[in-house]
Amino acid sequence: MSEKIDHTQLCQWLNAVANQRDKQAFTHLFEFFAPKILRISRGKFPNESQASEVVQETMSNVWRKAHLFDENKGAATTWVYTVMRNVTFDSLRKIKGNQEDNLSDDIWPLAENAVTNDESFDDHLGKRQLLSVIEKLPETQQQVVKGFYFMEMSQEQLAVHLNLPLGTIKSRLRLAIAKLKLQLGDNHD
Known part of the structure; x- marks a missing residue:
């Protein structure tokens, strides 16, 4: 893109993306903004992959x-x-909140048992009971539990997929597991 891009052109491209889902207009926006966002992000993040992630997001x-x-x-x-500032803040919060990742260590045995405990899943009635209890969870918690355990998405993938902060995903998963344990009893890990 060698010609100078002005405000009017950028507005036209954004409107084309908004109204017609115009991929060519989006390509122009990407080519215009991506290098600038990457340059700014490199100053805020310690490595290239995090800076690139800000561009993509x-x-x-x-x-x-x-x-x-x-x-x-x-x-x-x-x-x-x-939009970039909001993504940057979310990413920085994610980095600062990495202590929360220890929570996944608490959850890991539950996920491992759910996958490796053949008796609970071989038993059709047990699986049906589990699914019926999951269906009683609030919709937001159901999404996270199903995504994490049944679709085998990571918490980070769920955060991107559901367009939510990672901490929200972790909290919903922790709350859902606590509710499931109450409903199913201690003999179901």
Whole structure:
């Protein structure tokens, strides 16, 4: 892209993404913003993969949320950089909250037993009982439990898939497991 890009062009591309899901317009936005976002992210994150993740997540959010852009309220660059700022804050919180990853060690034996305890899953009635108890959980907790245990997604993958902070995923999983233990009793890990 050798010609100079102006505010009007950026707005047109964002509107094309919002209204027509125009992939070519998104490609232009990506080519314009990705190098700038990467340069900014490199100053905030210790490694290249984290900086690249901010670019990917920001541009994914631009694709998904383009309909929220209103050129009457501000510049396209301001809107995209606000999206980037939010992604950056979430990523920094994730890094600072890595102590929460210890929670996954507490959950791991539960996941391991759920997968390796053939008796509980060979028993059709036991599986049916487990599923019926899961169905009683709030929808948000059901999504996390099913994604983690049945779809075998990591907590990080669930956070991206559900567009939620990692800490929220961990909290929902912890609460759901506590509720499942209450419902099923101590003999079901």
